[in-house]
Amino acid sequence: MNQDQLKRAVAEAAAAYIAPKLESDTIVGVGTGSTANLFIDCLAELKGKFDGTVASSEASAERLKAHGIPVYDLNAVDDVLVYVDGADETDAHLALIKGGGAALTREKIVAAVAQEFVCIADESKWVPVLGNFPLPVEVIPMARSHVARELVKLGGDPVYRQGVVTDNGNAILDVHNLQIRTPIALEEQINNIVGVVTNGLFAARNADVLLLGGANGVETIRAGEGRK
Template sequence: MNQDQLKQAVARAAVDYIQPKLESDSIVGVGTGSTANYFIDYLAEYKGHFDGAVASSEASAERLRQHGIPVYDLNAVDHIGVYVDGADEANPQLHLIKGGGAALTREKIVAAVADEFICIADESKWVETLGNFPLPVEVIPMARSHVARELVKLGGDPVYRQGVVTDNGNAILDVHNLRIHDPEATEMAINQIVGVVTNGLFAQRAADVLLLGRASGVDTLHKPRPIGD
């Protein structure tokens, strides 16, 4: 199977995973990116089985609407049962790097609201240590240079993503050469820099389930339980 076929396989697996959970009043959180697009397309087969969706980007919202799936503003929703989204990297603790599509802030917000976060990815995204994929950081435009200098102090090599403006009107810095051995601490440290909106580490709110597409099939991985639970 090629990478595109693996993405389709995990997207289909995600729909199969959530389908038994869908009820007439269910709201599904939907992410952004090529794998999420396949998920939207397959989810449309069940659009009569749930109320609607909350999208993490304008692009995903438009794709949902094209399929006839109602899209709600998050402020109008009091509960999201499941959130399904892709990732740029995932480690065995189901910590993620996301934001290659510049939707990281809205993705992080929807993930925070959802009861269950289901990540869908092909095996090329699986790593032992996060950081091979440049870490996206969304920044207030006037703070871009200040944030970049602070990121250098943390050991990274930030590069301004030219020509990209997020749905929130902000800029993206992609941090290269940052080996992330403690994702939760790194996530917190970067978010403490004045001018940062948020960064693409999903460690404090890791995925609950990872559906990982391999040539042999789709593996279902669960977030490790804390010691003592």
């Protein structure tokens, strides 16, 4: 299967995974990006079996609404049963790098609220050590240069993502040349830099389940268990 087919396979697997959990009052968290878009299309087939969704970006919200799926403000819901989203990288502990689509802050918020975080990815995203994919950092615009200097001190090579403004009105720095062997510690360290909104390490709140698409189909990998 090519990469598009793998993405479709994991999106379908995610819909099948959550289907038995859905009830009339269920709220589903939905991520952002090409794989999440395919999941939204699959979720449309389950419309009517759950209450609605919360979305991690304006783009995802529009796609959900186009399918006739209700989208709620996160402040208006009491509970999110499950959050389904893709990743740019994942390690064996299901710590992730996310934010290639510049939606990392809202993604991190929805993931924090959700009872269960299901990551969907193709096998190319599985890495022994995070950091080959540049780590996105969302920053308050006036702090961009200050944050960049601090990231250099951490051994990174930050690059301003030209022409990109997040849904929150902020800038993105993509940090190259990191080998992230202690992702929880680095996530906290970067978040403590004044001017950082958040960074794309999802390690303190990692995925609970990874649906990983490969040549032999879709593997279900749970945090703490590793690949069989």
